[in-house]
Structures are given as structure tokens and as C-alpha cells.
Amino acid sequence: MKRISNPPSSFSPETRHPLEPTPAATSDIFEETVQTILSHNDSPDLPFRWSLNPYRGCFHACAYCYARPTHEYWGFGAGTDFESKLVVKINAAAKLQETFRKASWNGELIVFSGNTDPYQPLEADYRLTRACLETCVAFRNPVGIISKSALLTRDIDVFQELQKTAWVRIFLSIPFASDEMTRKVEPQAPSIAKRFATMEALAKAGIPTAISIAPVIPGLNEQDIPKILSRAREAGAQDATFILLRLDDQVEQVFIERLGHQFPDRLQKIMARLKEVRQGQVGERTFFKRHHGQGTTWAVIEQLFEQSYRKLGFPTVPDSPIPATFTRPGPAQLSLF
16 A cells, blocks of 8 residues: 545635644545455345445544444554545556456446445545446446435436436435534534435435434434434435444444543443343344344334334335346447446
């Protein structure tokens, strides 16, 4: 990997004048040339086999992020390193095209994310996610996207092409109902207001959208579920899902430290409620159990989601199968992208 200087932010055009001196927040950006770009998922409780992550680490700095421990594979830490030492896979699109050219690839769904947000601020300058999506358009490969970013609206034209020639669905991750709460737990992610505005813009453009209330943190945000679902439905969401918080490995330490600072009077209650629905634990690795809880408290949370889901008119029938649209274009066609 090659260290480079920080690209300028495309999200802060205005000048801010602090009332007193503050330490500068800095990020180290590394460029990496990868050998492969798709990650194979063999987890039987996930509905996809392949994911694509153009970036390692995530600037959004969500206290609960389950991907934090993966940063340790590269010699970094799971705490502040995860959100400040960011790795850019500069040849991502070329590697994806190389994969699509192989006879073994048959056009399966690729989920953009699965680890870190593919539309975090770095994408404004590097445009790696867009380049990979353009490759999916060229090969008519179906795509799913999970993101918190308002930058999604930049690529509406690409999403419309995917919707027309292949398949696409975008999940906006929105676990809180207020900007005040999200700023404490997801300090560098876009505001809740911007995320709902992004969902509305995508839906109005004809892009199938959904909301992911992830994670549900018992004792902190379960009461937000009806309001989140209502706002999502108003913004055009066609589906919704939710996932219980799990604190595996070093995520527990980061989560406790940060929520202890933001919610010192609530942390004990949050951890007690999490252990209650996790049968005495705070993490869970078992397939088909790790995304959901057990017991009376979790049953109440599930009921709250399901009643709101039905009341708001979300679909109650299974999705149609993803169509088999994949095709290999000739060199002349590919050169258009």
C-alpha cells in the first residue's frame, strides 16, 4: 500500500470558525492495488454470496460497526484507526471487469458493502464505486447497495440503467429517528434528514429503495422503529429490515467507551438489555441467531416492527427472483463506459 495525502472534502464547501482552538481531525489515505475485488460469502443466513468493498475502513465512525476488527488484518486498530486510516483499492473496477470476463462467472448478485460504506466521503474523489457500478451496467449484472450516504444521488443515472437492463435495490441504513442521536453514535455519517432526502430522491427517480434499521440497540433506539418506518414509507421505501446489535471482538470495547461518554446514565441499561436478548452475552456468531435476539424483550421489539410494517403498507409477499440478465459485451460496447 502507498500512503497519499488526504483528498479535499466535497461535503464541506463552507468555512467554519470555531469559538476556541480545536485539534485537527486527520486521516491517512493509503492506495492499494488488489489481486481480487469480490469477497465470497458462505454464510447460510445471508441472501447473497458476493460482496464488493472498494474501501477498507470507514470515515463514518459508527460506534457499533461490526467491520471494525477486519482492520486489524492490515496492522491497524479497530478503534480510531478504522475511521482514520483508510485504504483505497484503486484498481477495483479493472479487477471487477476481469472477474466478469472469466467463464466461471455466471452473473450472480453483488452487494456493494458488506463491510464498509461504498459511498463514504472518499468516493466523492475516487469514484471507485461508480466505476464498478458502470462495469455492472456494461455486463448487466444485478446489484444491491447498502449505504448511509447522500452521495448516492450523484449516481442516479447509473442506477436507472441497472434498473432498466439488470436489477438493483438500495438499502439506506437509518437506525435512529433524530439527528441528535445519530451524531452521538454515528458521528461522521450524514444526518438522518439527508438520508431520508436521499431515499426520496432515489424513489422519485424510479430506483427500488428499502430501509435497514441496523442495528437495533435495546434500551437506546427500539422506540424509534415506528417513526423510522413511517418516514421511510413517506420517502418511498418499498421494503424494510432490522438487525440486532452484536458486539463481537474489539467492537465491544469501542462501543462501551463511546456510548459511556455520550450516554453515561444509560450505558448500564443498554448493556443489560443487550445481554437479556443475547442470553447473557453481548455478541453472537451462530448463523441464524446472530442477527436476532431471543426472549420476551426481543419478541416485543419484533412485534413493534411487524405491526408498524403492516400498518404502513409495506409488502407482505416475497420478492420476485432476481432475473438472469448477465451478458458479456464486446470490446466496442465496453469502451462506452
